[in-house]
Amino acid sequence: MANTPYPESYYAASANAVPPRPVLQDDVETDVCVIGAGYTGLSSALFLLENGFRVTVLEAAKVGFGASGRNGGQIVNSYSRDIDVIERSVGPKQAQLLGQMAFEGGRIIRERVAKYNIQCDLKDGGVFAALTAKQMVHLESQKRLWERFGHTQLELLDQRRIREVVACDQYVGGMLDMSGGHIHPLNLALGEAAAVESLGGSIYEQSPAVRIERGANPVVHTPQGKVRAKFIIVAGNAYLGNLVPELAAKSMPCGTQVITTEPLGDELAKALLPQDYCVEDCNYLLDYYRLTGDKRLIFGGGVVYGARDPANIEAIIRPKMLKAFPQLKDVKIDYAWTGNFLLTLSRLPQVGRLGDNIYYSQGCSGHGVTYTHLAGKVLAEALRGQAERFDAFADLPHYPFPGGQMLRTPFAALGAWYYGLRDKYGF
Numbered sequence: 001m002a003n004t005p006y007p008e009s010y011y012a013a014s015a016n017a018v019p020p021r022p023v024l025q026d027d028v029e030t031d032v033c034v035i036g037a038g039y040t041g042l043s044s045a046l047f048l049l050e051n052g053f054r055v056t057v058l059e060a061a062k063v064g065f066g067a068s069g070r071n072g073g074q075i076v077n078s079y080s081r082d083i084d085v086i087e088r089s090v091g092p093k094q095a096q097l098l099g100q101m102a103f104e105g106g107r108i109i110r111e112r113v114a115k116y117n118i119q120c121d122l123k124d125g126g127v128f129a130a131l132t133a134k135q136m137v138h139l140e141s142q143k144r145l146w147e148r149f150g151h152t153q154l155e156l157l158d159q160r161r162i163r164e165v166v167a168c169d170q171y172v173g174g175m176l177d178m179s180g181g182h183i184h185p186l187n188l189a190l191g192e193a194a195a196v197e198s199l200g201g202s203i204y205e206q207s208p209a210v211r212i213e214r215g216a217n218p219v220v221h222t223p224q225g226k227v228r229a230k231f232i233i234v235a236g237n238a239y240l241g242n243l244v245p246e247l248a249a250k251s252m253p254c255g256t257q258v259i260t261t262e263p264l265g266d267e268l269a270k271a272l273l274p275q276d277y278c279v280e281d282c283n284y285l286l287d288y289y290r291l292t293g294d295k296r297l298i299f300g301g302g303v304v305y306g307a308r309d310p311a312n313i314e315a316i317i318r319p320k321m322l323k324a325f326p327q328l329k330d331v332k333i334d335y336a337w338t339g340n341f342l343l344t345l346s347r348l349p350q351v352g353r354l355g356d357n358i359y360y361s362q363g364c365s366g367h368g369v370t371y372t373h374l375a376g377k378v379l380a381e382a383l384r385g386q387a388e389r390f391d392a393f394a395d396l397p398h399y400p401f402p403g404g405q406m407l408r409t410p411f412a413a414l415g416a417w418y419y420g421l422r423d424k425y426g427f
């Protein structure tokens, strides 16, 4: 029986201690079987338990093994596509619902952290940094747009103000979102898992769902057991493989990499990011970074289409970090790792039902820390029979990647290369 550990990372090295969880070896019955213990699965499980459902979570490896335990830790609200683009695609009514929900995920995370006393280094404040005047104009128009949907907390930063929050000379300005922020992502997932168990939910680790028997009374099979449930929630995201073949054609796993410096010490850390906000730039292939609780810099950027693991992550990411912060040239990198997120062609989440009782949410295409928490809430609402907000996501159109399974990776890489050139040369 495979025992898959966490990949080596700063997060695994600094994870809060948790008791070992069992492997499913029985035939169990529950109301909802959740497949995957990342944020989507755990958030769904928590909302369902809070509403009186019995919940069993199956995790192929360990809680937070996927993107939820490896990400940059940035609480970035909204979606991976601008709301005006969404509005043009789906019309004002659906866009209104989606727009209203766009900053809810960050609130859910804070409520969870407070209610269940989760120790995950939560800090408020996220900055979108503009590298060009064109990007700054775009941020200004985004701020106006978000105000139309009732989100009035955003603050524009001019060149002087952004220099006060980040010691990087590349930026012409930015936008501060105090409802954004950052967390230790694996400790958030572990805290949410403990909350699930505190409410009577069961989590089985090293227990992959290998087959779903569909029908009026669906059954999820693992190598040594099975779960009979009224509903199934599929939350395996980029690690799901081909368990649900209908979902694979319209999404593509992509790798992205993160490095972590040695501890910088209070003085250097404060010089880089005096207010301890997280930062992401406005490029299509964006760089993002933040300080950890013990004052290291976590820096991420770049995408590997098709989720191949690059051989030398430090060689790819360190030059990006030094471009932003040449002052770190003598700083050692202690950790480097890769993780997979799930990309859709529209960069919007892929949400829906298969038959009456199998629900799924996946593919938030990069920005997922907040959306996945919201997804748990709207999935739980849908299972309780209030599906208006769920349907606002489920009705988003999705298309297969051009080129099919064979050619989608080079085609997507070509598209990203084009957008990378646009970022670089500003056309």
Ligand SMILES: Cc1cc2nc3c(=O)[nH]c(=O)nc-3n(C[C@H](O)[C@H](O)[C@H](O)COP(=O)(O)OP(=O)(O)OC[C@H]3O[C@@H](n4cnc5c(N)ncnc54)[C@H](O)[C@@H]3O)c2cc1C
Binding pocket: 035, 036, 037, 038, 039, 040, 041, 058, 059, 060, 061, 062, 063, 064, 065, 066, 067, 068, 069, 070, 071, 072, 073, 074, 075, 076, 207, 208, 209, 210, 235, 236, 237, 238, 239, 240, 241, 243, 256, 257, 258, 288, 300, 338, 339, 340, 341, 361, 362, 363, 364, 365, 366, 367, 368, 369, 370, 372
């Ligand atoms: C390196 C990296 C950096 C990122 N940085 C950020 C960031 O800073 N901010 C942000 O907003 N977003 C970021 N993201 C995206 C964000 O982390 C994801 O969108 C989000 O965590 C997805 O959560 P999830 O629960 O849907 O999927 P995952 O966290 O990937 O969880 C899926 C889980 O399902 C399990 N699973 C899969 N198949 C099965 C099966 N058959 N049976 C049982 N279990 C199964 C997997 O083992 C896994 O644990 C980043 C992603 C990566 C990879």
